[in-house]
Structure formats: structure tokens, C-alpha cells
Amino acid sequence: MIEDFTTVNNGVGEVRIGNNSLIGLGNVIIGPITVGNNVILAQNIVASGLNHNYTDTRRPIHEQGVSVAPIVIEDDCWIGANSVITAGVTIGKHCVIAAGAVVTKSIPPYSVVVGNPARVIKQYDGSRNEWVKTI
Template sequence: VPTDEARPRLWVSLLLNPFLHTRKSGSIVRWRTRIDVLPFNNFVLGEKSVIEDFTTINNGVGDVIIGDHALVGMGNVIIGPVTIGNNVIIAQNVVMSGLNHVYEDINIPILRQPVVTKPIKIEDDCWIGANAVITAGVTIGKHAVIAGGSVVTKDIPPFSVAGGNPAKILKYFNTVSQTWEKP
């Protein structure tokens, strides 16, 4: 397997991946999903989790771990390193990439410059709205909601609602009063 390719060859997809990567019981990967998983990084799909059609999963530069009872909607792009917790809903056309291209050396074409990775972590019970973008290095806390169309560039605390470009906190759950409040 070439280490400089992000997409596995057909023989890797058909012969190696079913034995090297974990798909727990009841998990479903729709047949029009592009699973670009290589044998040298992990791909785990949790119990009763679903990946819908037209989604691309790529572990070429880092592990992709999806927890139990997670739903990955249609048309998403997930490029590792990404960890998605249990009971997470990811709506349609969400992009999350733990990969960034280096561009600083003006004497080298960007295509020839290295890439850097920073892991993305989506904790349990989150909901990511349609067309959101989650950038490298971000952690989204437990039971957080990301509004559709948001661009998340910084960590989002647990029990909060965030939205916008760049995303900011719109509401949070006050544990003392047991109510949702605006900041």
C-alpha cells in the first residue's frame, strides 16, 4: 500500500479492509458511500450506527472512530483524525477534516508542501446541523448543538448551542437553574 496515496487501491478495499477494520453489530454503511480507508489507520463503526449514501470517509492521515448509535447523514465528508461519540446526529453535507495543507513556503507549490493534522473530537449526544464545517483541532462537548451552516473553528463547551461563521455560543444550559440561557 503506497503511503503517499489517500485513496486505497481496489484490492485493499475488497480484501483487507473487511478484516482489518471494525464494524460492530447492526451497523449500516449504505452502498453509495465512499469508504477510503487504508489498513495502517483505524476505522471503527459502532454498534447500530449508520452512514448514509454519498458520504466520504477517509482515514488516510488519521483514525476515524464513530461511536454506537451514531447517524452520519447524506453527503458528509469525514477526514481523520476524527472521533465521533455515541448517539451523535450529523445532518447532511457536513465537512469535518482533521487535515490542513501547509502553504507558508512560497518557493514550493502548495500541492507539494506537507499536511498537518489535528484531531477533531465530537463528544456523546451531539447534533451537528446541515452544511456545517468542523475544522481541525476542534472539540465539541457533550450534548452540544451546532446550527446548520456554521463554521466551527474553536472548541464548543458541553451543553451549549453554537452557530454562525465563525461559530459562537448562542445558548448554554445552566446547571443551577436547570434552564437554557443566552450568554
Template sequence: MELAAQIKSNKTIKALAHWSILIPNQARPRLWIKWFVNPFVHKKGKGACIRRRTRLDVVPWNKFNLGNQSTIEDFSAVNNGVGDVIIGDRTRIGLSNTIIGPVKVGNDVRLAQNVVLSGLNHNYTEIDSPIHAQGVSTSPIVIEDETWIGANVVVVPGVTIGKHAVIAAGSVVTKNIPDYSVAAGNPARILKQYDVETKTWKKLNT
């Protein structure tokens, strides 16, 4: 039996391993993980940049990949504790973004300021137990290539935003957005789509 399987199968060892990696009662890895493990486990592409004031809460048991020539700006927070965070090439994660896996961001994507992509939800159905004690559920968020997401947008778990889409500032995206679309609002609705036949952007009656 491989080491990871042995750790998972033994509650005591699993708890000890978890304690050795994460600071108790926090979602942050210990410094030894940041310094001596993550640089060898996670992939940072050629020319990629993570600004000094980024909060990078990544653990070794899930993936964190930052593509070539991509940037994560200051005051952003990235957490892969419950799911992989994969960011493609030539993508910019703007100031004060929050990305909680599972999230996959494509190539040539632009996220403006204060964008939230969270593939995590807290369970809440047991009324006799605090919500924080009920665990979490996850559903992947996918942002396809060439998409632009405006400031203060929230994308909820399970949503896919298609290629070359535009999400207007302040929107809350609760459903999938198709390729070559412009969406806005709370919840976000499609306002325009590119017509391949006429090669024009057409307004929709919403």
C-alpha cells in the same frame, strides 16, 4: 525489527508498499485492500450500516471503527489516510458528509447533510513550491456524545465539540464548543448554554 519498522526505514520498500496499497495520485486504496484487508483490520459493530454509495477510502495503517447500530448514509466520504476515524455507537453520519481523520465521533451523535469534519490542513508557507507538494498537518477533531450538528457545517482541525451540544446549520466551527451549548455562525459563537443550577437553557449576550 518488526516488519512495519523495516518498511518505514527503507525508502524504496516504503514507496513500493505505498504503491501496492494506494492508487497512484489518488487517495483511494486498491481493490484488493478493500476486499481482502480492510474487512479484517477495521471494526464494524453489531447492526452497523455503511450505505452502498458511501466512498470509504480507508487504509490499514490507521484505524477505522464504526460502532454498534451506527450508520453512514449514501454519498458520504470517509478517509483515514492521515489519521484514525472512530465513530461511536448509535451514531448517524448524514447524507454527503465528508470525514477526514483524525476524527473521533462519540455515541448517539447526529450529523445532518453535507457536514465536513476534516482533521487535515495543507501546508502552504513555502512560496516556491505548490501547496499540494508541501505535505499536510493534522490536529484531531472530537465530537462528544449526544451532539447534533446541522446541515452544511464545517468543523476545522483541532476542535472539540462538547457533549449534548447543538451546532446550527451553516456554521463554521473554529474553536472548542463546551458541553450543553448551542452555537451558530461563521465563526461559530455560543448562543445558549444549559445552567445546571436552574436546570434551564440560558441565552448568552454575544
């Protein structure tokens, strides 16, 4: 994972970005988030480690504070344009997240995911040395 990285604090949580990672135009990245090495983030991605609390129906949502849960994007991932990654999610090494996917749960390494909510459609099978459909 990340040995050397750039860190920025955006007021909510740290944003840590590994070596050789590319961040596309128009992205909204709200920490805490760690982006590994050699990651490609395409355009208009929203990745937010922040959630607004809303459980008390007697109070306006804006008065209930926020909760945070870190996002981790491991090395060698490609996140497609217009994707959304929600708080608390880990995306495993060498994953491909299709454009427009909404990732609400952690994704195992070497997976391809699509949709809203995102679901795994392929995984790499090392014993066969190929990508295999899961659905």
C-alpha cells in the same frame, strides 16, 4: 465517552464512531476524528482533521505537505446540515451546532453555536435547569 466504537482508517487518520450515532448523506469525514455515542450528523457536513501547509511562499502549496490535528465530537451532540468542523476542534457533550456553522475553535459542553465563525449563543445552566442566552 466512547467505550465501544467502530473504527475506519481513511489514509489520513482514524475515524472512530460511537454507538447509536447517525451519519447523514453527503458527509465528508477526514480523520483523525472521534465521534461519540448518540451523535447526529445531518447532511453535507465537512469535518476534516487535515490541513494543507502553505507557509513557504517560494513553493506551491501542494508541495508543502499536510498537518493533522484530531477532531473530537463528544456524546449526545447534534451537528446541523452544511456545517464545517476544522482540525483540532473539540465539541463538548450535548452541543447543538446550527446548520451552516463553521466551527474553528473548541466548543464547551452544553452549548448552542451558530454562524461563521461559530459562536456560542446559549449554554445550559444546571443550577437553573434551563438553556440561557449568552449574547
